[in-house]
Amino acid sequence: MADVVVFCESDDKGIRSSSLPALTAGAALAKQLGGGVCAVVIGSGTGAAAADAAKYAARVLTYDDARLAAPLAETWAPQLADAVKRVGAGALLGTATSTGKDVLPRAAALLGAGMASDITAVVAANRFRRPAYAGNAIEEVEISGPVLVASVRQTAFPPATPGAAGAIEAVAVAAVDALGAELVGLHETKSTRPDLGEAKVVVSGGRGMRAGENFKILEELTDLLGGALGASRAACDAGMVPNDLQVGQTGKVVAPQLYIAVAISGAIQHLAGMKGSKVIVAINKDPEAPIFQVADYGLVDTWEKAVPALIAGIKKLKASG
Protein backbone atom coordinates (compact mmCIF):
# COMPACT_ATOMS: atom_id res chain seq x y z
CA MET A 1 0.00 0.00 0.00
CA ALA A 2 1.48 3.26 -1.08
CA ASP A 3 0.32 6.73 -1.99
CA VAL A 4 0.89 8.64 -5.18
CA VAL A 5 2.34 12.14 -5.07
CA VAL A 6 1.03 14.37 -7.85
CA PHE A 7 2.95 17.54 -8.68
CA CYS A 8 0.40 20.28 -9.33
CA GLU A 9 1.57 23.40 -11.13
CA SER A 10 -0.15 26.56 -10.01
CA ASP A 11 -0.50 30.31 -10.27
CA ASP A 12 -1.83 32.74 -7.67
CA LYS A 13 -5.43 31.74 -8.39
CA GLY A 14 -5.19 27.97 -8.13
CA ILE A 15 -3.70 24.91 -9.74
CA ARG A 16 -3.29 24.93 -13.50
CA SER A 17 -5.85 23.05 -15.51
CA SER A 18 -2.96 21.21 -17.18
CA SER A 19 -2.40 19.43 -13.85
CA LEU A 20 -5.93 18.00 -13.67
CA PRO A 21 -5.21 15.05 -16.01
CA ALA A 22 -2.20 14.13 -13.82
CA LEU A 23 -4.54 13.98 -10.81
CA THR A 24 -6.78 11.60 -12.77
CA ALA A 25 -3.81 9.40 -13.68
CA GLY A 26 -2.63 9.65 -10.05
CA ALA A 27 -6.00 8.38 -8.79
CA ALA A 28 -5.87 5.46 -11.25
CA LEU A 29 -2.38 4.54 -10.09
CA ALA A 30 -3.26 5.00 -6.40
CA LYS A 31 -6.04 2.47 -6.87
CA GLN A 32 -3.48 -0.03 -8.21
CA LEU A 33 -1.14 0.70 -5.30
CA GLY A 34 -3.92 0.57 -2.71
CA GLY A 35 -3.18 4.10 -1.51
CA GLY A 36 -4.40 7.65 -1.98
CA VAL A 37 -3.42 10.77 -3.86
CA CYS A 38 -1.28 13.45 -2.26
CA ALA A 39 -1.08 16.68 -4.26
CA VAL A 40 2.01 18.86 -3.96
CA VAL A 41 2.11 22.58 -4.70
CA ILE A 42 5.35 24.53 -4.76
CA GLY A 43 6.00 28.26 -4.96
CA SER A 44 5.66 31.49 -3.08
CA GLY A 45 2.17 32.38 -1.90
CA THR A 46 0.58 29.02 -2.66
CA GLY A 47 -2.47 29.45 -0.41
CA ALA A 48 -5.09 29.57 -3.16
CA ALA A 49 -3.36 26.79 -5.06
CA ALA A 50 -3.29 24.51 -2.01
CA ALA A 51 -6.99 25.14 -1.31
CA ASP A 52 -7.76 24.40 -4.94
CA ALA A 53 -5.64 21.22 -4.94
CA ALA A 54 -7.48 20.01 -1.83
CA LYS A 55 -10.65 19.69 -3.93
CA TYR A 56 -8.97 16.93 -5.89
CA ALA A 57 -6.78 15.12 -3.34
CA ALA A 58 -7.29 13.74 0.16
CA ARG A 59 -3.97 15.21 1.20
CA VAL A 60 -2.07 18.29 0.04
CA LEU A 61 1.51 19.21 0.87
CA THR A 62 2.36 22.84 0.26
CA TYR A 63 5.93 24.09 -0.08
CA ASP A 64 5.38 27.82 0.26
CA ASP A 65 8.57 29.82 0.47
CA ALA A 66 9.85 33.05 -1.10
CA ARG A 67 12.98 31.18 -2.19
CA LEU A 68 10.77 28.89 -4.29
CA ALA A 69 9.06 31.70 -6.21
CA ALA A 70 10.89 30.93 -9.46
CA PRO A 71 10.13 27.57 -11.07
CA LEU A 72 13.71 26.29 -11.07
CA ALA A 73 14.33 22.56 -11.45
CA GLU A 74 17.32 22.99 -9.12
CA THR A 75 15.12 24.11 -6.21
CA TRP A 76 11.80 22.43 -7.02
CA ALA A 77 13.02 18.88 -7.69
CA PRO A 78 14.31 18.51 -4.09
CA GLN A 79 10.86 19.53 -2.76
CA LEU A 80 9.20 16.82 -4.87
CA ALA A 81 11.73 14.28 -3.63
CA ASP A 82 11.05 15.45 -0.08
CA ALA A 83 7.29 15.02 -0.57
CA VAL A 84 7.71 11.45 -1.84
CA LYS A 85 9.84 10.54 1.17
CA ARG A 86 7.62 12.38 3.64
CA VAL A 87 4.51 10.57 2.42
CA GLY A 88 6.30 7.26 1.88
CA ALA A 89 4.82 7.35 -1.62
CA GLY A 90 5.35 4.69 -4.26
CA ALA A 91 5.07 7.06 -7.18
CA LEU A 92 5.52 10.66 -8.31
CA LEU A 93 3.41 11.92 -11.19
CA GLY A 94 2.99 15.24 -12.98
CA THR A 95 1.84 16.47 -16.36
CA ALA A 96 4.37 16.53 -19.20
CA THR A 97 4.29 20.33 -19.52
CA SER A 98 7.53 22.23 -20.09
CA THR A 99 7.89 22.57 -16.30
CA GLY A 100 7.03 18.92 -15.68
CA LYS A 101 9.51 17.76 -18.31
CA ASP A 102 12.19 19.92 -16.72
CA VAL A 103 11.61 19.08 -13.04
CA LEU A 104 10.31 15.48 -12.90
CA PRO A 105 13.39 13.68 -14.32
CA ARG A 106 15.60 15.66 -11.96
CA ALA A 107 13.39 14.57 -9.06
CA ALA A 108 13.68 10.98 -10.35
CA ALA A 109 17.47 11.32 -10.19
CA LEU A 110 17.30 12.55 -6.59
CA LEU A 111 15.03 9.63 -5.69
CA GLY A 112 17.09 7.05 -7.59
CA ALA A 113 13.85 6.15 -9.34
CA GLY A 114 13.14 5.02 -12.88
CA MET A 115 10.87 7.16 -14.99
CA ALA A 116 8.41 6.81 -17.84
CA SER A 117 7.68 9.93 -19.90
CA ASP A 118 4.37 10.91 -21.42
CA ILE A 119 2.29 8.00 -20.20
CA THR A 120 -1.08 7.52 -21.88
CA ALA A 121 -2.45 4.68 -19.74
CA VAL A 122 -1.95 3.08 -16.32
CA VAL A 123 -1.90 -0.68 -16.89
CA ALA A 124 -0.84 -1.92 -13.43
CA ALA A 125 0.97 -0.68 -10.32
CA ASN A 126 4.26 -0.40 -12.20
CA ARG A 127 3.15 -0.74 -15.82
CA PHE A 128 2.26 2.02 -18.21
CA ARG A 129 1.67 2.61 -21.85
CA ARG A 130 3.44 5.41 -23.66
CA PRO A 131 4.10 6.44 -27.26
CA ALA A 132 7.60 6.29 -28.75
CA TYR A 133 9.03 6.72 -32.25
CA ALA A 134 6.89 9.82 -32.89
CA GLY A 135 3.79 7.91 -31.89
CA ASN A 136 4.45 5.14 -34.40
CA ALA A 137 4.81 2.60 -31.62
CA ILE A 138 3.02 2.30 -28.30
CA GLU A 139 5.29 0.84 -25.64
CA GLU A 140 4.19 -1.04 -22.58
CA VAL A 141 6.84 -0.33 -19.96
CA GLU A 142 7.57 -1.68 -16.52
CA ILE A 143 9.45 0.26 -13.87
CA SER A 144 11.23 -1.57 -11.07
CA GLY A 145 12.17 -0.21 -7.67
CA PRO A 146 10.35 1.05 -4.58
CA VAL A 147 9.49 4.41 -6.17
CA LEU A 148 8.66 5.30 -9.75
CA VAL A 149 8.22 8.59 -11.57
CA ALA A 150 6.03 9.26 -14.60
CA SER A 151 5.00 12.28 -16.60
CA VAL A 152 1.46 12.21 -17.90
CA ARG A 153 0.33 13.11 -21.39
CA GLN A 154 -2.23 15.83 -20.82
CA THR A 155 -4.56 14.78 -23.62
CA ALA A 156 -4.64 11.11 -22.60
CA PHE A 157 -6.48 11.49 -19.30
CA PRO A 158 -9.65 13.48 -18.57
CA PRO A 159 -9.38 16.36 -16.09
CA ALA A 160 -10.01 15.35 -12.46
CA THR A 161 -13.34 16.42 -10.99
CA PRO A 162 -13.56 18.15 -7.60
CA GLY A 163 -14.73 16.21 -4.53
CA ALA A 164 -14.65 16.51 -0.74
CA ALA A 165 -11.95 18.87 0.57
CA GLY A 166 -8.70 17.18 1.57
CA ALA A 167 -6.30 18.11 4.36
CA ILE A 168 -3.63 20.72 3.70
CA GLU A 169 -0.23 20.46 5.39
CA ALA A 170 2.29 23.27 5.12
CA VAL A 171 5.81 21.88 4.98
CA ALA A 172 8.60 23.86 6.58
CA VAL A 173 10.98 24.22 3.65
CA ALA A 174 14.55 23.22 4.46
CA ALA A 175 17.66 24.75 2.91
CA VAL A 176 17.12 25.91 -0.67
CA ASP A 177 20.15 25.82 -2.96
CA ALA A 178 19.68 26.96 -6.55
CA LEU A 179 23.23 25.71 -7.33
CA GLY A 180 24.02 28.99 -9.04
CA ALA A 181 20.96 28.96 -11.28
CA GLU A 182 18.64 31.94 -11.46
CA LEU A 183 15.58 32.90 -13.42
CA VAL A 184 16.28 36.14 -15.27
CA GLY A 185 12.82 36.63 -16.69
CA LEU A 186 9.89 35.20 -18.58
CA HIS A 187 8.83 36.71 -21.88
CA GLU A 188 5.27 35.50 -22.00
CA THR A 189 3.50 35.01 -25.27
CA LYS A 190 0.55 37.31 -24.86
CA SER A 191 -2.53 35.62 -26.09
CA THR A 192 -6.21 35.86 -25.37
CA ARG A 193 -6.67 32.47 -27.00
CA PRO A 194 -7.05 29.22 -25.05
CA ASP A 195 -3.95 27.10 -24.40
CA LEU A 196 -3.03 24.77 -27.25
CA GLY A 197 -3.22 21.76 -24.95
CA GLU A 198 -6.77 22.55 -23.87
CA ALA A 199 -8.42 24.26 -26.85
CA LYS A 200 -11.50 22.64 -28.41
CA VAL A 201 -10.43 23.90 -31.82
CA VAL A 202 -6.88 24.15 -33.16
CA VAL A 203 -5.98 25.78 -36.47
CA SER A 204 -2.42 25.04 -37.60
CA GLY A 205 -0.39 26.36 -40.49
CA GLY A 206 2.56 24.75 -42.23
CA ARG A 207 5.46 25.57 -44.47
CA GLY A 208 3.02 26.25 -47.31
CA MET A 209 1.94 29.46 -45.55
CA ARG A 210 5.30 30.80 -46.77
CA ALA A 211 5.58 33.80 -44.42
CA GLY A 212 4.69 34.83 -40.88
CA GLU A 213 2.33 37.59 -42.02
CA ASN A 214 0.23 35.03 -43.86
CA PHE A 215 -0.68 33.51 -40.50
CA LYS A 216 -2.97 36.54 -39.92
CA ILE A 217 -5.71 34.89 -41.91
CA LEU A 218 -5.32 31.72 -39.83
CA GLU A 219 -5.60 33.83 -36.69
CA GLU A 220 -8.87 35.23 -38.00
CA LEU A 221 -10.18 31.69 -38.57
CA THR A 222 -8.87 30.64 -35.15
CA ASP A 223 -10.61 33.49 -33.36
CA LEU A 224 -13.84 32.94 -35.26
CA LEU A 225 -13.86 29.38 -33.89
CA GLY A 226 -12.62 30.37 -30.42
CA GLY A 227 -9.62 28.12 -30.86
CA ALA A 228 -5.86 28.11 -30.47
CA LEU A 229 -3.28 28.68 -33.18
CA GLY A 230 -0.68 26.03 -33.94
CA ALA A 231 2.00 25.38 -36.52
CA SER A 232 4.07 22.59 -37.97
CA ARG A 233 7.72 22.25 -37.12
CA ALA A 234 8.59 23.34 -40.67
CA ALA A 235 6.76 26.65 -40.15
CA CYS A 236 8.48 27.16 -36.77
CA ASP A 237 11.87 26.20 -38.22
CA ALA A 238 11.40 28.77 -40.97
CA GLY A 239 10.81 31.40 -38.28
CA MET A 240 7.26 32.22 -39.44
CA VAL A 241 5.84 31.77 -35.94
CA PRO A 242 7.25 31.26 -32.43
CA ASN A 243 8.26 27.73 -31.53
CA ASP A 244 5.76 27.57 -28.66
CA LEU A 245 3.08 27.10 -31.33
CA GLN A 246 4.69 23.92 -32.57
CA VAL A 247 2.43 20.88 -32.68
CA GLY A 248 4.17 17.54 -33.03
CA GLN A 249 6.57 15.01 -31.60
CA THR A 250 8.99 17.66 -30.42
CA GLY A 251 6.35 20.30 -29.72
CA LYS A 252 2.94 20.11 -28.12
CA VAL A 253 0.51 17.24 -28.31
CA VAL A 254 -3.06 18.32 -28.92
CA ALA A 255 -6.35 16.44 -29.12
CA PRO A 256 -9.09 19.00 -29.80
CA GLN A 257 -12.60 18.35 -31.06
CA LEU A 258 -11.61 19.98 -34.35
CA TYR A 259 -8.13 20.26 -35.86
CA ILE A 260 -7.72 22.23 -39.07
CA ALA A 261 -4.36 21.69 -40.80
CA VAL A 262 -3.67 24.32 -43.41
CA ALA A 263 -0.79 23.99 -45.88
CA ILE A 264 0.74 21.23 -43.74
CA SER A 265 2.11 18.24 -45.63
CA GLY A 266 1.74 15.91 -42.65
CA ALA A 267 5.21 14.69 -41.75
CA ILE A 268 5.30 11.81 -39.25
CA GLN A 269 6.57 14.13 -36.55
CA HIS A 270 3.59 16.47 -37.00
CA LEU A 271 1.04 13.65 -37.04
CA ALA A 272 2.44 12.49 -33.69
CA GLY A 273 1.13 15.67 -32.13
CA MET A 274 -2.39 15.82 -33.57
CA LYS A 275 -3.70 12.48 -34.72
CA GLY A 276 -5.62 12.05 -31.48
CA SER A 277 -7.90 14.92 -32.54
CA LYS A 278 -11.58 14.02 -32.87
CA VAL A 279 -12.17 15.59 -36.27
CA ILE A 280 -9.31 16.48 -38.61
CA VAL A 281 -9.67 18.81 -41.56
CA ALA A 282 -6.83 19.13 -44.06
CA ILE A 283 -6.51 21.91 -46.60
CA ASN A 284 -3.59 21.44 -48.95
CA LYS A 285 -3.02 22.14 -52.61
CA ASP A 286 -1.07 18.90 -53.04
CA PRO A 287 -3.55 16.00 -53.39
CA GLU A 288 -0.75 13.56 -52.49
CA ALA A 289 0.09 15.22 -49.15
CA PRO A 290 0.23 12.58 -46.36
CA ILE A 291 -1.97 14.75 -44.15
CA PHE A 292 -4.96 13.56 -46.21
CA GLN A 293 -4.38 10.01 -44.95
CA VAL A 294 -5.44 11.00 -41.45
CA ALA A 295 -7.97 13.70 -42.33
CA ASP A 296 -11.69 13.14 -41.90
CA TYR A 297 -12.34 15.90 -44.40
CA GLY A 298 -9.78 16.78 -47.02
CA LEU A 299 -9.96 19.76 -49.33
CA VAL A 300 -7.47 20.06 -52.17
CA ASP A 301 -7.05 23.79 -52.59
CA THR A 302 -4.66 26.64 -51.89
CA TRP A 303 -4.96 28.33 -48.52
CA GLU A 304 -5.25 31.67 -50.31
CA LYS A 305 -8.59 30.58 -51.77
CA ALA A 306 -9.87 28.14 -49.18
CA VAL A 307 -9.29 29.96 -45.89
CA PRO A 308 -11.10 33.24 -46.75
CA ALA A 309 -13.97 31.17 -48.15
CA LEU A 310 -14.04 29.05 -45.01
CA ILE A 311 -14.15 32.18 -42.84
CA ALA A 312 -17.01 33.57 -44.93
CA GLY A 313 -18.84 30.23 -44.81
CA ILE A 314 -18.59 29.94 -41.02
CA LYS A 315 -19.70 33.56 -40.57
CA LYS A 316 -22.72 32.89 -42.77
CA LEU A 317 -23.51 29.76 -40.78
CA LYS A 318 -23.27 31.64 -37.50
CA ALA A 319 -25.45 34.47 -38.82
CA SER A 320 -28.15 32.00 -39.81
CA GLY A 321 -27.98 30.77 -36.21
Added chain:
Amino acid sequence: MKILVTCKRVPNPEHKLKLAGGQIDLSTASWQLNPFDEYAVETALRLTEKGKGGERSGEVVAVAIGPKEVAQQLRGVLAMGADRAILIGGDDAALDATAVARVLAALVAREKPDLVVLGKQTVDGDSNQVGQILAGLLGWPQATFLASIHLAADGKSATVTREVDAGVEEKRVRLPAVVTVDLRIIGKKAVRNEALASAETEWEETQRYASLKGIMAAKKKEIKDVALAELGVDATAAMKVKSYEAPPVRKAGARVASVDELVAKLHDEAKVI
Protein backbone atom coordinates in the same frame (compact mmCIF):
# COMPACT_ATOMS: atom_id res chain seq x y z
CA MET B 1 36.28 25.55 -22.37
CA LYS B 2 35.85 21.80 -22.49
CA ILE B 3 32.51 20.59 -23.72
CA LEU B 4 31.13 17.06 -23.63
CA VAL B 5 28.43 16.44 -26.21
CA THR B 6 26.27 13.31 -26.33
CA CYS B 7 25.52 11.48 -29.56
CA LYS B 8 22.95 8.74 -29.94
CA ARG B 9 22.21 6.86 -33.11
CA VAL B 10 18.56 6.45 -34.03
CA PRO B 11 16.80 4.63 -36.85
CA ASN B 12 15.94 7.00 -39.69
CA PRO B 13 12.74 8.66 -38.45
CA GLU B 14 11.39 8.99 -41.99
CA HIS B 15 11.39 5.23 -42.54
CA LYS B 16 8.42 3.08 -41.68
CA LEU B 17 8.83 1.23 -38.41
CA LYS B 18 8.73 -2.57 -38.65
CA LEU B 19 6.56 -3.93 -35.87
CA ALA B 20 5.91 -7.65 -35.46
CA GLY B 21 5.13 -9.96 -32.56
CA GLY B 22 5.21 -7.14 -30.03
CA GLN B 23 8.74 -6.13 -30.98
CA ILE B 24 10.36 -3.59 -33.27
CA ASP B 25 12.56 -5.08 -35.97
CA LEU B 26 15.58 -2.84 -36.40
CA SER B 27 17.70 -5.40 -38.26
CA THR B 28 17.38 -3.52 -41.54
CA ALA B 29 17.20 -0.02 -40.05
CA SER B 30 19.29 2.74 -41.54
CA TRP B 31 20.94 4.55 -38.65
CA GLN B 32 21.73 8.20 -38.25
CA LEU B 33 22.65 10.65 -35.54
CA ASN B 34 19.67 11.80 -33.48
CA PRO B 35 18.68 15.17 -35.03
CA PHE B 36 18.71 17.00 -31.68
CA ASP B 37 22.17 15.60 -30.96
CA GLU B 38 23.30 17.03 -34.28
CA TYR B 39 22.13 20.42 -32.99
CA ALA B 40 23.98 19.73 -29.74
CA VAL B 41 27.21 19.08 -31.66
CA GLU B 42 26.68 22.27 -33.67
CA THR B 43 26.09 24.20 -30.44
CA ALA B 44 29.24 22.81 -28.83
CA LEU B 45 31.33 23.67 -31.88
CA ARG B 46 29.97 27.23 -32.08
CA LEU B 47 30.82 27.72 -28.41
CA THR B 48 34.46 27.00 -29.21
CA GLU B 49 34.68 29.16 -32.34
CA LYS B 50 35.33 32.82 -33.06
CA GLY B 51 32.85 32.79 -35.89
CA LYS B 52 32.01 30.99 -39.08
CA GLY B 53 35.19 29.28 -40.25
CA GLY B 54 37.18 31.19 -37.63
CA GLU B 55 39.73 30.10 -35.09
CA ARG B 56 38.83 27.70 -32.35
CA SER B 57 39.60 27.63 -28.67
CA GLY B 58 38.58 24.82 -26.37
CA GLU B 59 37.78 21.18 -26.81
CA VAL B 60 34.68 19.33 -27.92
CA VAL B 61 34.48 15.68 -26.88
CA ALA B 62 31.70 13.56 -28.39
CA VAL B 63 30.41 10.58 -26.43
CA ALA B 64 28.16 7.76 -27.53
CA ILE B 65 26.90 4.62 -25.83
CA GLY B 66 26.09 1.74 -28.12
CA PRO B 67 27.45 -1.07 -30.27
CA LYS B 68 30.71 -0.66 -32.18
CA GLU B 69 28.82 0.41 -35.32
CA VAL B 70 28.10 3.76 -33.64
CA ALA B 71 31.69 4.64 -34.53
CA GLN B 72 30.24 5.56 -37.92
CA GLN B 73 28.08 8.33 -36.44
CA LEU B 74 30.95 9.43 -34.19
CA ARG B 75 33.24 9.65 -37.22
CA GLY B 76 30.66 11.98 -38.76
CA VAL B 77 30.70 14.16 -35.66
CA LEU B 78 34.51 14.29 -35.76
CA ALA B 79 34.23 15.32 -39.41
CA MET B 80 31.93 18.18 -38.37
CA GLY B 81 34.78 19.37 -36.17
CA ALA B 82 34.68 17.66 -32.76
CA ASP B 83 38.17 17.01 -31.40
CA ARG B 84 37.85 13.45 -30.17
CA ALA B 85 35.25 10.85 -29.35
CA ILE B 86 34.51 8.21 -26.75
CA LEU B 87 32.46 5.13 -27.54
CA ILE B 88 31.13 3.31 -24.52
CA GLY B 89 30.18 -0.22 -25.49
CA GLY B 90 26.60 -1.09 -24.65
CA ASP B 91 23.32 -2.36 -25.98
CA ASP B 92 21.12 0.70 -26.10
CA ALA B 93 17.95 -1.38 -26.13
CA ALA B 94 18.93 -2.61 -22.66
CA LEU B 95 19.50 0.89 -21.26
CA ASP B 96 16.98 3.45 -20.06
CA ALA B 97 17.50 7.16 -19.45
CA THR B 98 18.51 6.52 -15.83
CA ALA B 99 21.21 4.02 -16.83
CA VAL B 100 22.50 6.30 -19.60
CA ALA B 101 22.67 9.24 -17.19
CA ARG B 102 24.59 7.14 -14.64
CA VAL B 103 27.12 6.16 -17.29
CA LEU B 104 27.47 9.76 -18.41
CA ALA B 105 27.90 10.93 -14.82
CA ALA B 106 30.80 8.51 -14.43
CA LEU B 107 32.33 9.81 -17.64
CA VAL B 108 31.89 13.41 -16.49
CA ALA B 109 33.83 12.55 -13.34
CA ARG B 110 36.70 11.38 -15.57
CA GLU B 111 36.61 14.06 -18.23
CA LYS B 112 35.67 17.03 -16.03
CA PRO B 113 34.01 19.14 -18.74
CA ASP B 114 32.81 22.71 -18.11
CA LEU B 115 29.60 22.02 -19.97
CA VAL B 116 27.63 18.99 -21.11
CA VAL B 117 25.43 19.61 -24.16
CA LEU B 118 22.68 17.15 -25.11
CA GLY B 119 19.79 17.11 -27.55
CA LYS B 120 16.53 17.69 -25.69
CA GLN B 121 15.25 14.25 -26.66
CA THR B 122 16.00 11.36 -28.95
CA VAL B 123 13.46 10.76 -31.67
CA ASP B 124 13.21 7.01 -30.99
CA GLY B 125 12.59 6.77 -27.26
CA ASP B 126 11.11 10.30 -27.08
CA SER B 127 11.77 10.33 -23.32
CA ASN B 128 13.37 13.74 -22.82
CA GLN B 129 15.03 12.75 -19.51
CA VAL B 130 18.77 12.14 -19.76
CA GLY B 131 20.03 15.73 -19.39
CA GLN B 132 17.82 16.43 -16.39
CA ILE B 133 18.73 13.16 -14.65
CA LEU B 134 22.42 13.73 -15.34
CA ALA B 135 22.26 17.22 -13.84
CA GLY B 136 20.43 15.82 -10.82
CA LEU B 137 23.01 13.07 -10.30
CA LEU B 138 25.90 15.52 -10.63
CA GLY B 139 24.26 18.19 -8.48
CA TRP B 140 24.83 20.65 -11.34
CA PRO B 141 22.45 23.33 -12.57
CA GLN B 142 20.50 22.52 -15.72
CA ALA B 143 19.04 24.45 -18.60
CA THR B 144 16.71 22.47 -20.83
CA PHE B 145 15.11 23.08 -24.25
CA LEU B 146 17.48 25.88 -25.17
CA ALA B 147 16.67 28.38 -27.88
CA SER B 148 19.92 30.29 -27.25
CA ILE B 149 23.05 30.21 -25.13
CA HIS B 150 25.60 32.92 -24.41
CA LEU B 151 28.69 31.98 -22.45
CA ALA B 152 30.02 34.77 -20.27
CA ALA B 153 33.47 36.09 -21.20
CA ASP B 154 34.89 34.82 -17.90
CA GLY B 155 33.68 31.29 -18.74
CA LYS B 156 31.94 31.01 -15.39
CA SER B 157 28.30 31.22 -16.38
CA ALA B 158 25.89 30.89 -19.28
CA THR B 159 22.77 32.92 -19.98
CA VAL B 160 20.20 31.01 -21.95
CA THR B 161 16.70 31.31 -23.32
CA ARG B 162 14.42 28.30 -23.04
CA GLU B 163 11.31 27.41 -24.97
CA VAL B 164 8.59 26.92 -22.35
CA ASP B 165 4.81 26.54 -22.67
CA ALA B 166 4.15 30.12 -21.63
CA GLY B 167 6.72 31.71 -23.93
CA VAL B 168 10.44 32.15 -23.60
CA GLU B 169 12.25 31.94 -20.27
CA GLU B 170 15.62 33.52 -19.66
CA LYS B 171 17.82 31.68 -17.18
CA ARG B 172 21.40 32.02 -15.98
CA VAL B 173 23.40 29.03 -14.80
CA ARG B 174 26.79 28.75 -13.17
CA LEU B 175 29.23 26.39 -14.87
CA PRO B 176 29.77 23.50 -14.85
CA ALA B 177 26.24 22.85 -16.06
CA VAL B 178 24.14 20.51 -18.17
CA VAL B 179 22.17 21.96 -21.07
CA THR B 180 19.78 20.40 -23.61
CA VAL B 181 19.03 22.06 -26.93
CA ASP B 182 15.86 22.64 -28.94
CA LEU B 183 15.66 23.43 -32.63
CA ARG B 184 16.01 27.22 -32.36
CA ILE B 185 19.57 26.80 -31.13
CA ILE B 186 20.82 26.77 -34.71
CA GLY B 187 19.52 30.31 -35.28
CA LYS B 188 21.85 32.99 -36.62
CA LYS B 189 22.65 34.56 -33.28
CA ALA B 190 21.56 31.83 -30.88
CA VAL B 191 25.01 30.68 -29.78
CA ARG B 192 27.87 32.85 -28.64
CA ASN B 193 30.92 32.47 -26.46
CA GLU B 194 31.55 36.05 -25.37
CA ALA B 195 35.23 35.27 -24.81
CA LEU B 196 35.62 34.37 -28.49
CA ALA B 197 32.92 35.78 -30.72
CA SER B 198 31.75 39.37 -31.12
CA ALA B 199 28.10 40.38 -30.71
CA GLU B 200 27.86 40.76 -34.48
CA THR B 201 28.73 37.11 -35.07
CA GLU B 202 26.16 35.33 -37.19
CA TRP B 203 25.96 31.66 -38.04
CA GLU B 204 24.35 29.72 -40.84
CA GLU B 205 20.80 28.84 -39.96
CA THR B 206 21.51 25.14 -40.15
CA GLN B 207 23.87 22.61 -38.66
CA ARG B 208 27.09 22.25 -40.63
CA TYR B 209 27.82 19.38 -42.93
CA ALA B 210 31.20 17.71 -42.94
CA SER B 211 33.58 19.18 -45.52
CA LEU B 212 36.00 16.99 -47.44
CA LYS B 213 38.77 18.48 -45.33
CA GLY B 214 36.80 17.67 -42.21
CA ILE B 215 36.27 14.09 -43.34
CA MET B 216 39.99 13.67 -44.01
CA ALA B 217 40.90 15.21 -40.65
CA ALA B 218 38.39 12.97 -38.85
CA LYS B 219 40.25 9.87 -40.00
CA LYS B 220 43.16 10.89 -37.81
CA LYS B 221 41.09 11.76 -34.76
CA GLU B 222 40.71 9.42 -31.84
CA ILE B 223 37.62 7.35 -31.05
CA LYS B 224 38.41 5.79 -27.72
CA ASP B 225 36.62 2.59 -26.82
CA VAL B 226 35.59 2.33 -23.19
CA ALA B 227 33.97 -0.78 -21.74
CA LEU B 228 30.86 -0.15 -19.69
CA ALA B 229 32.31 -2.25 -16.85
CA GLU B 230 35.38 0.00 -16.76
CA LEU B 231 33.25 2.91 -15.53
CA GLY B 232 32.10 0.96 -12.48
CA VAL B 233 28.47 2.05 -12.60
CA ASP B 234 25.25 0.12 -12.24
CA ALA B 235 23.77 0.39 -15.71
CA THR B 236 20.71 -1.72 -14.99
CA ALA B 237 17.65 -0.14 -16.53
CA ALA B 238 14.86 0.72 -14.10
CA MET B 239 12.39 1.07 -16.96
CA LYS B 240 12.06 -1.86 -19.31
CA VAL B 241 9.97 -1.99 -22.45
CA LYS B 242 7.88 -5.15 -22.27
CA SER B 243 6.23 -4.93 -25.67
CA TYR B 244 5.47 -2.65 -28.57
CA GLU B 245 2.35 -2.37 -30.56
CA ALA B 246 1.23 -0.30 -33.48
CA PRO B 247 -0.94 2.69 -32.64
CA PRO B 248 -4.58 2.56 -33.71
CA VAL B 249 -4.81 3.38 -37.38
CA ARG B 250 -6.77 6.44 -38.27
CA LYS B 251 -8.82 5.93 -41.38
CA ALA B 252 -8.64 8.52 -44.10
CA GLY B 253 -12.01 10.17 -44.47
CA ALA B 254 -13.60 11.75 -47.48
CA ARG B 255 -12.43 14.45 -49.83
CA VAL B 256 -14.74 17.41 -50.07
CA ALA B 257 -15.11 19.23 -53.35
CA SER B 258 -15.62 22.73 -52.02
CA VAL B 259 -15.47 24.93 -48.96
CA ASP B 260 -19.29 25.02 -48.90
CA GLU B 261 -19.38 21.24 -48.67
CA LEU B 262 -16.75 21.32 -45.93
CA VAL B 263 -18.72 23.82 -43.85
CA ALA B 264 -21.91 21.79 -44.31
CA LYS B 265 -20.19 18.53 -43.28
CA LEU B 266 -18.55 20.09 -40.23
CA HIS B 267 -21.90 21.46 -39.16
CA ASP B 268 -24.34 18.68 -40.04
CA GLU B 269 -22.22 15.52 -39.90
CA ALA B 270 -19.33 16.13 -37.49
CA LYS B 271 -21.26 18.73 -35.49
CA VAL B 272 -18.10 20.57 -34.51
CA ILE B 273 -19.03 24.05 -35.75
